[in-house]
Structure formats: structure tokens, C-alpha cells
Amino acid sequence: MSKVGDAVRNILECSGSRAVMLVDRATGHAFVSMGEQGLLLPAESVGEVYQMAESVQLAGSGHEVVETESIMVTTAAYHHVIRPVPGGGSDGPLLSVVFDRGRTNLALARRELDARAETLLA
Amino acid sequence: MNAPGPAPFGALATDLRRMHEESFTGSLRVFGPPDTTLHFHHGLVIAVPTPAAPGPDTLLLRTGTVGADTWATARERALATGDLGAELLDRGHVSAALLELALTRSVLDGVFAMGLTPSNRGGQVLPGALPPLLRLDEGIDPDQALREAARRHTNLTHRWGPPADLARLRPAAEAAPERAPSRAHHDLLLRADGRRTPRDLAFVLGREVSAVMADLTRLAERGLIDLAERHHEGALTRRLPESRTTEEKDRPLVRRTPGANGMRRAPRADATLPTALPADLAARLQETLRAPGDLLEGDG
Structure with missing residues (x-):
């Protein structure tokens, strides 16, 4: 297992997590993906969704660049969370995590994800 | 396994697959321009240094992930050990995951950049060639690297063009x-x-x-x-003559006086200086030139 793989496995161990992917925002390359692959968004889409959110955020904040912390898409069965990895610089990778909605308290899951993401590249 | 590789790599893919199957260790230099070297370890690509794309050193240094001084010190030590990655990790200059990401990005980008110059022709296989100081511990399957590079080419083609x-x-x-x-x-x-x-x-x-x-x-x-194309007349910028002002245009050409640019001899030390200075000041200056010990005095 690669070092990045080890770090991503730690994210998969978040309570309620079903699948995880580490994606390069600009190119849409999936460095690592784990868990139930069929639940994950396509890697290219993860980067595009994040950038679309950034553009919307820019338009809605008086054209002031404010860092996008995370994007959440909730379906009847899952919470999809996309967020940048701290410490990756301005072109850092994105984490895409799928949580089982029936087993997850979203607020707690986000807090746990934030804590684990902090150490992913540290 | 002899099927052509993904565009724009074609036949190169066949060579890379064979090296993977043979668990090749060494390097393959693909002729350019620019030349690109693919380093293999047991059939996996561990580094792709090329002038066409930034290497892991640029990715780490330019982003400020590792400081220049720290880098220089670690590199100096690595010249003896042959492993710059280990030096950076042992001294805590970068995390293992961050280093691996930079190295992976560099390999994939190096392969992508090869596809930008379809003039790549032929190559040289160097079995057992020394790997670069900075390389992946666990390499990437060359077929996977080619597929990823081809995917990036395809995406750009769809979005913009070739x-x-x-x-x-x-x-x-x-x-x-x-x-x-x-x-x-x-x-x-x-x-x-x-x-x-x-x-x-x-x-x-x-x-x-x-x-x-x-x-x-x-x-x-x-x-x-x-992203529009800009046309340049040549590699060098041509400087155009500045337009003259009306005053300059009206001024007649300067007439050259024969002998005016000839070499002139220096005046002798005892010569009377042709000067418009007041007479008393000219006399004092003349006296100074004739002061005892003055080198000019011997010439008189």
C-alpha cells in the first residue's frame, strides 16, 4: 500500500463512510479510491463540481474569493462530501467521501472528516 | 498485448508494455525534441524527467512545500546516499504522502508532455541505468500512466482543441x-x-x-x-525606428567637414592653452602645468 493509500484508508475509517477518493482538481485524476466504487462520483466530475461551486460562491460574495470548505450533496441514501485537503497548497487534491445517510449524523461525520483530513498530508 | 497504445502515444505504448512484462529495471530515453527519460524499476515507471514538464523538485520548491535552503542541504547529502526522498523524509522536511503525490504527479505529467511532441521518434534502452535522486518507491504501471495521459489529452481536445x-x-x-x-x-x-x-x-x-x-x-x-494565437515575425523582437518629430524632419543634414574627425595630437606642455579663460586665470593654469616634478616638464 502506498503512503497516500495509507492516509486515505484512515478517511475510510470515519464512522458511516462507505467510499473515499482522492482526486486532482485540475486534471480530474483519481490518485486513490477505496470502498464501494459504485457509490463514488466520477473523478472528473468531482473537480468540476468543486470548481462550479467556487464560481457560484464568487458570484454570491461580491466577487471576494472565500475558500470553499466543502460541498455536500444529500440523496435519500447517502451524503456525498467533497472538500479540499489541508496542506496541499493552492492546487491541492480534493477528497470525495460517501457516507451512509442511515448510519450517519452529518454534523458529527463532518467534524470527524475534518479532523482526519487535517492529517492526510501532514 | 501488441495492440497500439492510446493516442497520441501509439507505438511507444508497445515498448513500454514490453518493459513492464519483462520487469525491466533501467531507463528508456525517448528521443524528442525534447528528449524524455523514463526510469523503470521492476517494470514500473518511477520517474520521468523531461524539459517539457516540471519535475518533482519544481513542484515541491515552487509551491513552498520545501524551502530552497533545506532542499540544497538534503540534496547535498543525497549525492552520497543516492536517495533524496529518504533524506527529505528522515529529516521531516516533507510528509511521505505529500512527497508521493508530487512524484506521482510528475510521472503522469512527464508522460502527458511526451504526447505534446508527436515528433518523438526512437529511443535508447539503458538497462541498469542509475535512477534519479528523487523517484517513486512504488512505481506506476506504464499502461496506467499512458491511459491517464491519453485521458488528459482527450479532455483537452474536447474542451478546446489539440x-x-x-x-x-x-x-x-x-x-x-x-x-x-x-x-x-x-x-x-x-x-x-x-x-x-x-x-x-x-x-x-x-x-x-x-x-x-x-x-x-x-x-x-x-x-x-x-488563448488566441499571437503571430510573431521571428524569435527576436524587431525594434522599429522611432518616428521623427517635425523639427527633426525640417533640420538639414549635418555637413561633414573633411579632416574634422581626424586624430588630434595633445598640446605640448609649454604650448599656450587655447582658452577663453580670463588672462590671469589662464596664466595660473599654465603655471600649474609646468610645476616641478610634473611629468610634462621633461617633455618640454
Whole structure:
């Protein structure tokens, strides 16, 4: 297992997590993906969704660049969370995590994800 | 396994697959321009140094992940050990995951950049060649690297056009960097001055060429950057003569006086200085020239 793989496995161990992917925002390359692959968004889409959110955020904040912390898409069965990895610089990778909605308290899951993401590249 | 590889790599893919199957260790130099070297360890690609794309050193240094002084010290030690990655990790200069990401990005981008110059022809196999100081511990299957590079080429082609054409352009910002939706785009707009190619921008920013090109197409779609081709007459900038003012145009040409530019002898020390100075001041100056010990005195 690669070092990045080890770090991503730690994210998969978040309570309620079903699948995880580490994606390069600009190119849409999936460095690592784990868990139930069929639940994950396509890697290219993860980067595009994040950038679309950034553009919307820019338009809605008086054209002031404010860092996008995370994007959440909730379906009847899952919470999809996309967020940048701290410490990756301005072109850092994105984490895409799928949580089982029936087993997850979203607020707690986000807090746990934030804590684990902090150490992913540290 | 002899099927041609994904465009634009074609026949090269066959060679890389064979090296993977043979668990090759050494390097393959693919002739360019520019020449690209693929380093293998047990059939997996561990580094792809090429002038066409930033290496892991640029990715780590330009982004400030590792400081220049720290890098220089670690590199000096690594010249003895042969493993710069281990030096950086042992001294805690970078995390293992961050280093691996930079190395992976560099390998994939190096393969991508090879596809920008379809003139790559032939190569030289160097079994057992020494690997570079900085390389992946666990390499990448060459077929996987080619597929990823081909995917990036295809994406750029769909978004904009042939990546090889995009690579030759010199993008110019059409909007203030503040209008960029993210920090990465902001930095790109800041440096896209119409003189730098995507490769130049990648080296300046410490990013992959493929990532820079992808972001350039996104910025162009939003009208924030101009990707139009600029025509230059030649490699060198031609300086045009400045237009003369009306006064200069009316002034007659200067007439050359025969002998006016000839070499003139220096006056003798005892010569009377042709000067418009007052008589008493001229006399004092003449006296100074004749002062005892003056080298001029011997000539008189």
C-alpha cells in the first residue's frame, strides 16, 4: 500500500463512510479510491463540481474569493462530501467521501472528516 | 498485448508494455525534441524527467512545500546516499504522502508532455541505468500512466482543441486576477502575460503542465483569459525606428567637414592653452602645468 493509500484508508475509517477518493482538481485524476466504487462520483466530475461551486460562491460574495470548505450533496441514501485537503497548497487534491445517510449524523461525520483530513498530508 | 497504445502515444505504448512484462529495471530515453527519460524499476515507471514538464523538485520548491535552503542541504547529502526522498523524509522536511503525490504527479505529467511532441521518434534502452535522486518507491504501471495521459489529452481536445496547439500558445489574462474563482486560477491569471507558454507557467507556478492547460481552458471558457494565437515575425523582437518629430524632419543634414574627425595630437606642455579663460586665470593654469616634478616638464 502506498503512503497516500495509507492516509486515505484512515478517511475510510470515519464512522458511516462507505467510499473515499482522492482526486486532482485540475486534471480530474483519481490518485486513490477505496470502498464501494459504485457509490463514488466520477473523478472528473468531482473537480468540476468543486470548481462550479467556487464560481457560484464568487458570484454570491461580491466577487471576494472565500475558500470553499466543502460541498455536500444529500440523496435519500447517502451524503456525498467533497472538500479540499489541508496542506496541499493552492492546487491541492480534493477528497470525495460517501457516507451512509442511515448510519450517519452529518454534523458529527463532518467534524470527524475534518479532523482526519487535517492529517492526510501532514 | 501488441495492440497500439492510446493516442497520441501509439507505438511507444508497445515498448513500454514490453518493459513492464519483462520487469525491466533501467531507463528508456525517448528521443524528442525534447528528449524524455523514463526510469523503470521492476517494470514500473518511477520517474520521468523531461524539459517539457516540471519535475518533482519544481513542484515541491515552487509551491513552498520545501524551502530552497533545506532542499540544497538534503540534496547535498543525497549525492552520497543516492536517495533524496529518504533524506527529505528522515529529516521531516516533507510528509511521505505529500512527497508521493508530487512524484506521482510528475510521472503522469512527464508522460502527458511526451504526447505534446508527436515528433518523438526512437529511443535508447539503458538497462541498469542509475535512477534519479528523487523517484517513486512504488512505481506506476506504464499502461496506467499512458491511459491517464491519453485521458488528459482527450479532455483537452474536447474542451478546446489539440493539446499540442494549446501548448504553443502564450495565454494573456483578460481580467484582473481578483475575478478568478480560486487561488490556483488567481495565480494563473496573475502570470499569464501573453509571453509565457503553458509550460512556462507550469514551471513558474510549480504545477503540472497538464493541470495548467486544463485550468487555462476553464478560464478561457469564462472569458477570463485569451488563448488566441499571437503571430510573431521571428524569435527576436524587431525594434522599429522611432518616428521623427517635425523639427527633426525640417533640420538639414549635418555637413561633414573633411579632416574634422581626424586624430588630434595633445598640446605640448609649454604650448599656450587655447582658452577663453580670463588672462590671469589662464596664466595660473599654465603655471600649474609646468610645476616641478610634473611629468610634462621633461617633455618640454
